[in-house]
Amino acid sequence: MxxxxxxxxxxxxxxxxxxxxxxxxxxREDSLQTGSFATFPDLVTGLAAGCRRLLEAxxxxxxxxxxxxxxxxxxxxxxxxxxxxxxxxxxxxARDLGAALGAPAWLTNDAxxxxxxxxxxxxxxxxxxxxxxxxxTGLGSGFIVDGRLVYGHSSFAGELGxxxxxxxxxxxxxxxxxxxxxxxxxxxxxxxARERLATDAAASSLRGLPDEKLTGAAIxxxxxxxxxxxxxxxxxxxxxxxxxxxxxxxxxxxxxxxLYGGLAGAGEILLGPTRASFERNLLAxxxxxxxxxxxLQGRNGALLGAAALAFHGLDSNDA
Amino acid sequence: MxxxxxxxxxxxxxxxxxxxxxxxxxxREDSLQTGSFATFPDLVTGLAAGCRRLLEAxxxxxxxxxxxxxxxxxxxxxxxxxxxxxxxxxxxxARDLGAALGAPAWLTNDAxxxxxxxxxxxxxxxxxxxxxxxxxTGLGSGFIVDGRLVYGHSSFAGELGxxxxxxxxxxxxxxxxxxxxxxxxxxxxxxxARERLATDAAASSLRGLPDEKLTGAAIxxxxxxxxxxxxxxxxxxxxxxxxxxxxxxxxxxxxxxxLYGGLAGAGEILLGPTRASFERNLLAxxxxxxxxxxxLQGRNGALLGAAALAFHGLDSNDA
Numbered sequence: 316m317x318x319x320x321x322x323x324x325x326x327x328x329x330x331x332x333x334x335x336x337x338x339x340x341x342x343r344e345d346s347l348q349t350g351s352f353a354t355f356p357d358l359v360t361g362l363a364a365g366c367r368r369l370l371e372a373x374x375x376x377x378x379x380x381x382x383x384x385x386x387x388x389x390x391x392x393x394x395x396x397x398x399x400x401x402x403x404x405x406x407x408x409a410r411d412l413g414a415a416l417g418a419p420a421w422l423t424n425d426a427x428x429x430x431x432x433x434x435x436x437x438x439x440x441x442x443x444x445x446x447x448x449x450x451x452t453g454l455g456s457g458f459i460v461d462g463r464l465v466y467g468h469s470s471f472a473g474e475l476g477x478x479x480x481x482x483x484x485x486x487x488x489x490x491x492x493x494x495x496x497x498x499x500x501x502x503x504x505x506x507x508a509r510e511r512l513a514t515d516a517a518a519s520s521l522r523g524l525p526d527e528k529l530t531g532a533a534i535x536x537x538x539x540x541x542x543x544x545x546x547x548x549x550x551x552x553x554x555x556x557x558x559x560x561x562x563x564x565x566x567x568x569x570x571x572x573x574l575y576g577g578l579a580g581a582g583e584i585l586l587g588p589t590r591a592s593f594e595r596n597l598l599a600x601x602x603x604x605x606x607x608x609x610x611l612q613g614r615n616g617a618l619l620g621a622a623a624l625a626f627h628g629l630d631s632n633d634a
Numbered sequence: 635m636x637x638x639x640x641x642x643x644x645x646x647x648x649x650x651x652x653x654x655x656x657x658x659x660x661x662r663e664d665s666l667q668t669g670s671f672a673t674f675p676d677l678v679t680g681l682a683a684g685c686r687r688l689l690e691a692x693x694x695x696x697x698x699x700x701x702x703x704x705x706x707x708x709x710x711x712x713x714x715x716x717x718x719x720x721x722x723x724x725x726x727x728a729r730d731l732g733a734a735l736g737a738p739a740w741l742t743n744d745a746x747x748x749x750x751x752x753x754x755x756x757x758x759x760x761x762x763x764x765x766x767x768x769x770x771t772g773l774g775s776g777f778i779v780d781g782r783l784v785y786g787h788s789s790f791a792g793e794l795g796x797x798x799x800x801x802x803x804x805x806x807x808x809x810x811x812x813x814x815x816x817x818x819x820x821x822x823x824x825x826x827a828r829e830r831l832a833t834d835a836a837a838s839s840l841r842g843l844p845d846e847k848l849t850g851a852a853i854x855x856x857x858x859x860x861x862x863x864x865x866x867x868x869x870x871x872x873x874x875x876x877x878x879x880x881x882x883x884x885x886x887x888x889x890x891x892x893l894y895g896g897l898a899g900a901g902e903i904l905l906g907p908t909r910a911s912f913e914r915n916l917l918a919x920x921x922x923x924x925x926x927x928x929x930l931q932g933r934n935g936a937l938l939g940a941a942a943l944a945f946h947g948l949d950s951n952d953a
Contacts, residue, residue, distance in 0.1 A: 444787040467887020568786020
């Protein structure tokens with residue numbers, strides 16, 4: 316029988332589930348509305364039923380289950396107090412879904428799942444030291460060292476978005492100031508653009524846009540059209556990101572760095588200044604590290620990452 | 635027969651060697667002058683003879699050999715172009731000494747050896763996620779994640795001293811500017827004290843000392859005597875170090891952090907401001923991490939670390 320795992324991506328709006336094989340082919344997938352599960356037991360029942368439907372349609376059994384979720388605690392297999400999900404407290408989703416489906420289950424946060432997805436199915440195939448940075452509403456990261464995810468004592472390692480890059484700088488939702496994700500994320504891009512349009516007289520096609528239209532996509536479009544104001548915002552983000560990546564590389568020494576998610580879609584507009592800053596700030600010992608857009612970009616990366624977690628768990632014998 | 639390993643600490647002035655057991659007891663040790671070995675083959679022959687003398691005197695065989703050395707490349711078992719050692723090029727010391735003594739041999743840099751020593755013999759016993767920072771002429775670091783040293787793709791991971799904390803800041807020997815070790819190390823302490831005494835009129839018992847007497851020890855003595863100028867230097871160092879440790883903790887999430895080496899001897903004068911800054915800058919997810927002086931401080935830490943590398947290598951089956 317074909318060896319497959321289930322991958323689940325738990326989001327604030329939708330829960331995606333799919334059957335994935337070792338080569339990263341998604342055989343069948345589905346999406347369920349997160350809001351349709353009033354309680355955590357409802358969620359478990361609903362996800363288990365959804366998974367069974369997929370497996371029955373393919374006449375397959377799943378070897379294991381991988382779950383990517385916000386605020387995932389990998390050591391405990393729980394979702395811990397996720398502000399953007401409707402169920403409160405610490406939720407033992409890996410245990411309960413594993414029991415419902417009779418298969419081993421692992422859970423981790425989205426960025427860690429993306430990192431494993433890159434190693435198993437993306438540009439990190441065959442590599443053992445990677446850094447994957449997810450650039451969306453926030454900035455997440457998954458560090459892989461010698462083929463294994465870095466979880467650390469708390470299981471919350473890899474919080475590159477909350478490295479303080481500007482002491483006393485922009486206020487962060489975490490209660491501190493100057494975190495990297497306040498400078499490098501879609502949220503940061505929009506916030507900084509808005510502030511600067513209000514205080515700066517530079518010409519820009521973004522000027523006069525109503526607030527709700529000043530989005531990351533609009534700023535990206537303006538930059539692609541050559542808008543100097545918008546390009547300068549990407550240049551600054553790239554300079555910040557490149558320095559932060561060079562500093563992170565000094566700690567874990569990856570072979571390759573991948574950018575994934577909304578902002579990574581800006582391609583060279585962000586990659587160019589990021590690489591320039593990275594090279595300028597990198598210690599010579601680490602020369603040769605590449606920064607690329609994730610090969611999962613534009614594919615169903617979150618689902619593939621969750622499935623990669625399941626295969627990785629099986630292969631590590633780490634249940 | 636008692637299970638022992640050989641530990642070797644290769645330094646610019648002396649090479650120390652010792653027989654160490656699993657409990658961290660040094661049964662017998664010796665020190666050879668580095669300058670007495672004109673060539674790299676002389677070094678290998680001399681170290682092998684020194685090791686044999688120790689083993690014969692104890693009538694023991696060594697299970698394995700661990701070597702701590704500046705610019706150690708753990709993946710290759712070599713010392714790579716160490717500026718402070720007399721032999722040039724890339725030196726396959728682990729291979730050659732292992733062959734001479736007929737035992738498996740591992741080599742790593744001093745800070746990594748210190749980290750393994752802390753985990754096997756020091757305050758990190760039984761812990762799997764540690765960060766050890768060595769504060770001497772420079773600032774070195776060894777990161778242990780899930781019981782294993784972080785080497786990364788290059789094998790040079792763990793260069794916390796070369797994280798850029800002040801873009802455009804103090805010039806570093808690495809060719810860049812603003813590296814942490816230009817602000818936190820004995821060298822930095824002395825350099826900053828000297829500059830500030832020249833440009834600042836504050837009263838200090840250090841004022842008027844001839845250059846050769848303005849040492850780290852003298853500044854530490856002044857601080858212990860309540861000299862405000864000297865205390866302010868330690869406060870600033872602690873503030874920098876605490877922030878850098880909080881940022882590093884966001885990446886690997888250690889359970890405990892240990893400080894080792896010259897500056898760690900300052901005890902609370904440095905630990906106080908370091909902890910205050912660390913707590914202020916730490917993401918709440920990581921609360922509970924302690925910062926302590928290494929338990930190997932004042933013991934023969936470099937030798938113990940090298941022996942720990944040997945036992946760690948045996949236990950990891952990682953030859």
